[in-house]
Amino acid sequence: MMTLENKYSPIGVFDSGMGGLTAVREIMNILPNEDIIYLGDTARVPYGTRSPETIMKYAEQDMEFLKRRGVKIVIAACGTVSSVMASGKSPVSEQCVGVIYPAAEESCRVTKNKKIGVIATAASIKSKSYEKIIKSLCREAEVYAVACPMFVPLVENGYTSRDCPQTVLFVREYLSGLKEKGIDTLLLGCTHYPLLSEAISDFLGPDVRLISSGAEAAKSAKKTLSEKGLLNDGNAPGKISLYCTDSAELFRENVSHFIHLENISIEQRSVDD
Ligand code: DGL
Numbered sequence: 001m002m003t004l005e006n007k008y009s010p011i012g013v014f015d016s017g018m019g020g021l022t023a024v025r026e027i028m029n030i031l032p033n034e035d036i037i038y039l040g041d042t043a044r045v046p047y048g049t050r051s052p053e054t055i056m057k058y059a060e061q062d063m064e065f066l067k068r069r070g071v072k073i074v075i076a077a078c079g080t081v082s083s084v085m086a087s088g089k090s091p092v093s094e095q096c097v098g099v100i101y102p103a104a105e106e107s108c109r110v111t112k113n114k115k116i117g118v119i120a121t122a123a124s125i126k127s128k129s130y131e132k133i134i135k136s137l138c139r140e141a142e143v144y145a146v147a148c149p150m151f152v153p154l155v156e157n158g159y160t161s162r163d164c165p166q167t168v169l170f171v172r173e174y175l176s177g178l179k180e181k182g183i184d185t186l187l188l189g190c191t192h193y194p195l196l197s198e199a200i201s202d203f204l205g206p207d208v209r210l211i212s213s214g215a216e217a218a219k220s221a222k223k224t225l226s227e228k229g230l231l232n233d234g235n236a237p238g239k240i241s242l243y244c245t246d247s248a249e250l251f252r253e254n255v256s257h258f259i260h261l262e263n264i265s266i267e268q269r270s271v272d273d
Contacts, residue, residue: 005072007230010035010239011221012071014062017045017156018255019192020077022214023099024240025259030222031231034238037069041271043245046152048080048121048190055084055123059092061271065243072230073097075221077214079190083124086133102220103187103213104133108141110209111185117178117208118145120189121152130189144181148174148193155192158254162198171199179204187211195258240264245271 011027013020017040024038039062041047047055059081066074074096076082082098107116118130125147134143150170154160159167178186184207188194191214200210225231232238240263244251248268255261 005070007072007232008234009070009072010037012037012039012066012069012074013077014039014041014066014074015078015191016041016047016058016080017152017192018042018251018258019152019155019190019195020075020214021255021259022191022194022212023075023077023218026212026215026218027221028238028240030218032237033232033234035232036238036240037066037071038240038242039065039271040242040244040251042156042247042251045156046121047078048123048152049149050123052084052087052123052127055080056092059085063092063096065269065271065273073221073225075217077191077217079124079213080121083120083127083129083189086129087127097217097221097224099189099191099213099217100129100133102216103189103211104130104137106216107185107187107211108134108138110211111138111141113182113184114138114141115181115183115185116141116143117181117183117186118143118189119148119151119174119178119186119193120145122147122149124189130187142181144178144183146174146178148190151196152190152192155195156254158257160195160199160257162202164199167196167199168203171196171203175200175203183208185209185211187213189213242266243269245269
């Protein structure tokens, strides 16, 4: 499950791009003393349109990148990687925390009418991992799953505002069916999607609860670290280091809309570095 370093070792987080920063943002809130090393594999984003074999190969390389930097736990803050991991045995799944179970658990906890929507990448929806886990936790749940392939490119290119016509158009296109089903909970099964929360809530209305898979994975990692006695008990604010596999400048530009970058370093590196 994890590389046992010590409690002062950093937390490792990876995703295909900037979506996993939704987990980082939550870790910064709930564990402000922890150092974090983040890898966004921006040279190869998106993962969600690729085969399970390719996704696992990329995930293994991302995980090794973090392990070489001595992290005490790895969070696969990527719904696509987590879905493929959950659908079969892989060396990666034994060594990292994914987003599926924590997000499914929270969705089951908050739903009142037991009608849960799941939106994620094509690969995640195809794997049926979210549906299976939700059903295993809440047998009477009705799960409506929809792939939203245009959401990741929209987010990676900064089209996240609730007024952006392209965003509004795709939100309506993908979510109309879910609205008709009367869901009261929508699991954002791709970690990029919380960046579209405002546009999504504008369309579905305030009564539909949105569950961020990245944030739930961060809470679950906190629990795991606490159980293992690996929480950093120091007082100094954590150091955040972001790595990406394509241009650091581009990454900085997009990320700055969403995370406060003061005292945060961003460097471009090859995944084999
Ligand atoms: N953030 C990733 C996820 O949670 C995006 C996948 C992709 O690169 O397509 O699924």
